[in-house]
Amino acid sequence: MILGLDEFSTGIAGVCLLIVLVLLGVRVFAAAAITGFLGLLELKGWHVAASIAGQIPHSKTVTYPLSVLPLFILIGFLAFYAGLTTRLFEAARRWMGWVPGGLAVATVMATAGFAAVSGASTATAAVFSRVAIPDMLKNGYDKRLTAGVVAAGGTLASLIPPSAILVIYAIIVEQSVGKLLLAGFLPGLYSAVVYVVLIVGMCWWKPELGSPIKSFSWKERFQSIPGTLPIFLVVAIIFSAIYTGSATPTEAGALGAMVVFLFYLWRAFRENEMSKMSGRLKEALIETARLSAMIFTLIWGVFLFVRFLGFAGLPAAFSAWVVTLDVPPIVIMICILLAYAILGMFMDAIGMLILTLPVVYPAVIALGYDPIWFGIIVVKMAEICLITPPIGLNCFVVAGVSRDLQDENGKSLEIPLQDVFRGIGPFFVADVITVAGLLAFPGIITWLPSLMD
């Protein structure tokens, strides 16, 4: 002991130091690792601290369940380069174009479909801005609705499996990766349905916002399906593997990535783009490697801090304190969710979760909430932050893409940022309704994973 503090005080001092370092802009993995190391030094002395610190980067990384992460990330990048987005949007517009606000509804359906092969919200918003905005504006859709639907549609990627953030949650809180992935499916669809109802309602009430487009024949509709088959295959593979337990999530991820890769290969061969393909494949691989390294580094850095917190007994003390509060658990839960909403406005969702869960999670469980349910709720909150000011990265992406877009007469299709933020308003309300629904009807989340028991 250097300062001579008791365990609890050392824990509190450690949390304060971590907050200061993170606020000062120190990279989260380093801030957590150095705080954890100093805390262990104070509580257990140099020998133990050094020994734990030396082991954690290896021991916390080399765990089989985490091996699914790079594969899920790879599926997303490959699907993106394979051009699945345009095919999905075309299929969705042929099937859903006839309803009020049909193109906006098609955009939601297409982003939900793409979410089944990608876990990256902002990238999804960027790709669909390019695909859907010109078509919607050409058909006279309201600019704000157009921008709002693309920015909000992107957020579906984190809930619908494969989702890297849900895998990370499962690892941190030591829950089944398979259950978390299954649990995200219905809430993801439910979010999409709430968006669709909102769009249809708005466009039915004010038809000038977005009218139905021409109806397609059943033949035309079915013709659009083959181009989207890889997505259905990936969904089927991941679900059947997890649900039946016939393959581990890593194996399912490998098979899913292979399906998308083969589709990409076939498409590149058919369209004579083999020369372009090798460059894009390399790009997909190096992007996947970078994102994986970023996530793994964060995980081992924070685990050093978590080990210190465990020795300090802080998570246990925090949960013991939370359960003695004389307020209903739902009020505490709403406070926790609001805190996440605020934090998420300033921090990357994965970093926010890894950093806060070690303390917050035991308290949530002590209050009697289901661990799987909480994972989905908290990821949904993190996603909402992607469409709320001041950061709202998805909104910036939509505004940015629209700046480069032109119609066939060379007229700019730019949607100013303030219009994007205004357009996102109804979708933000829809998200609040979605979260309220998930709070009121937890079965939406827990039903599918409960079937695995």
Place this chain on the structure above:
Amino acid sequence: MDKSSRDDDGLAKLLKRADRLLSPVEDALNLLSGILIFGLMFLGMLQIILRTVFRSPIFGYIDIVEATMIAFALLSISQVQRLGGHVRMEILVGYLKGAALWAAETIGVAIQMIIVAVLIPYSYSHFMRAWSFGDSTIDIELPTWPAKLLVPVMLCVLLIRLAIQLLGYARLTANPERSPVAVPVMKTVEQQAEEEIKGASTS
């Protein structure tokens, strides 16, 4: 002072040269990590085929996957640092300008250097224990020392990158008029969005 004269001081030249030497190594390590992930995809496929069709799964599949995982985790760590990709919160530093910003960045990198420098010898001891005791995995008795050795090696590469960035930020703190050399510059939300858009346009 024009731009060219703001980044041609002696230290800038040294940092540029060091950056030019280290960057290709980092890029190669990053690519190797990507290739290993691609390999993991094929290995997973092979495992499924062998297990379901031939009822003979790859012996020690989990051991092999776990042994390569350290590579995905660490091979790109220094390149991500170079690109400013490790997660952080910019709520306060985002408001800083000039010398105050560069001083905050210098302190941030110095803190990173301290923890990385502490981790290197102790992760090396972890490797040495595995080496001297002949530690191996349970199923196929794969030696664990190569994976454990990769930790201090990659942390050394990261430490070199951090040293370059520390000097780079210190140089800017001493004279904020200079142009940044060999350091990632903080991006605004607009610039981050711009990068996503650039990525999306390649599809």
